[in-house]
Amino acid sequence: GAVVSQHPSWVICKSGTSVKIECRSLDFQATTMFWYRQFPKQSLMLMATSNEGSKATYEQGVEKDKFLINHASLTLSTLTVTSAHPEDSSFYICSARDWRSEYNEQFFGPGTRLTVL
Amino acid sequence: SQQGEEDPQALSIQEGENATMNCSYKTSINNLQWYRQNSGRGLVHLILIRSNEREKHSGRLRVTLDTSKKSSSLLITASRAADTASYFCATGAGGGNKLTFGTGTQLKVEL
Numbered sequence: 001g002a003v004v005s006q007h008p009s010w011v012i013c014k015s016g017t018s019v020k021i022e023c024r025s026l027d028f029q030a031t032t033m034f035w036y037r038q039f040p041k042q043s044l045m046l047m048a049t050s051n052e053g054s055k056a057t058y059e060q061g062v063e064k065d066k067f068l069i070n071h072a073s074l075t076l077s078t079l080t081v082t083s084a085h086p087e088d089s090s091f092y093i094c095s096a097r098d099w100r101s102e103y104n105e106q107f108f109g110p111g112t113r114l115t116v117l
Numbered sequence: 118s119q120q121g122e123e124d125p126q127a128l129s130i131q132e133g134e135n136a137t138m139n140c141s142y143k144t145s146i147n148n149l150q151w152y153r154q155n156s157g158r159g160l161v162h163l164i165l166i167r168s169n170e171r172e173k174h175s176g177r178l179r180v181t182l183d184t185s186k187k188s189s190s191l192l193i194t195a196s197r198a199a200d201t202a203s204y205f206c207a208t209g210a211g212g213g214n215k216l217t218f219g220t221g222t223q224l225k226v227e228l
Contacts, residue, residue, distance in 0.1 A: 006159075034215070043205060044160070044218045093159055095216075105150065106216060108160040 003027055004096050006109035013084055014117055020080045021112045023094030029074040030096035034106060035067070038091040050077040074099075084116045121206055121219035129225045136193040138222040140206035141186075147209050149182055150216070151191050154203045163191075163204075196226045 003026040013019050023033055031052050036044040048069050049057040056069035068080040077096075081088055091113050095106035121142040130136055140149070148167045152160040166173045166182045166189070173180045179192040193200055203223050207216040 004159075041223075043221050046215060046217075049215065091157070095160075105162060105165055107162065108152070110159040111157070113157070 002098060002107045004094065004107045004109040006092075006094055006112050008112060009110060010113040010115075012115045012117065015085050016083055018080055018082045019084055019114060020078055021092055021094075021114075023077045023079070023096070023109050025075045025096040025098075025107070028096070028098045028100070030077075031074060031099045032097045033071060033077040034095045034097075035069060035077075035079050036093045036095070038093060038111075040091075044093060047079075081114065084114070086116045089114055089116045121208060121217065123204075123206060123219040123222045125222060126220070127223045127225070129227065130196055132196060132198055132226055132228050134196055134226075136196050136200070136224055136226070138191045138204050138206075138224070140189045140191070140219045142189075142206075142208045142217070142219070143187065144208075144210055146184070149180075149189050150207045150209070151178075151180060151189075152205045152207060152218075154205065154221075156202075160205070193224075196224075198226050198228050200224060200226050 005024045007022045033050040035047045037047050038044045046059050047062045050069045050071040052071045052074050058064045071077040091111050093111040095108045097106050123140050150165045151163040154160045164175045164180050166180050177194045182189045203221045205221045206219040
């Protein structure tokens with residue numbers, strides 16, 4: 001149980017294009033999902049908290065107009081990197097919190113490697 | 118930054134030896150979790166310890182928590198080559214669901 005998937009697993013795009021990444025909780029409902037970014041050999045940095053049916057909450061320094069988040073259902077959140085540039089190249093990881101969990105144990109997706117040329 | 122610190126940054130041991138990683142954090146917490154990440158992959162949840170717990174075991178893993186020192190340790194006993202990965206601690210605080218990750222320890226277990 002508690003499986004989270006991400007799609008695509010990797011993507012290469014040209015500078016200026018937009019890329020959408022999907023995060024799905026496969027066997028549980030997730031009222032809250034989280035999006036992280038991880039640069040090589042570094043830790044995970046939280047970008048935003050995605051709440052089903054409401055606007056995402058962005059961390060300080062993260063541009064909400066550049067990183068669009070939509071959490072349209074209890075099992076799906078999407079992150080769209082708009083007008084991507086080479087500095088946006090990174091490993092993007094989502095996680096989902098099982099609504100039944102007493103503590104904020106999060107289950108992580110396998111990540112999406114974004115390379116912007 | 119509220120990010121926790123982990124040490125060592127890198128650890129190389131022989132198979133069969135024990136590996137100990139330490140995590141320090143800055144604020145009061147509700148719980149502390151340890152995750153494992155294989156290179157280029159997502160995170161796997163290993164163990165959660167609540168703020169009112171001092172020690173917890175799961176298989177070959179032993180986690181301690183000292184809230185007075187704002188620190189935790191992860192011990193992996195009888196390490197295997199397959200334990201080679203990065204290990205992160207993450208703290209949860211307040212009423213929210215956010216996790217704050219430590220800087221991570223890269224563990225290499227050699228045959």
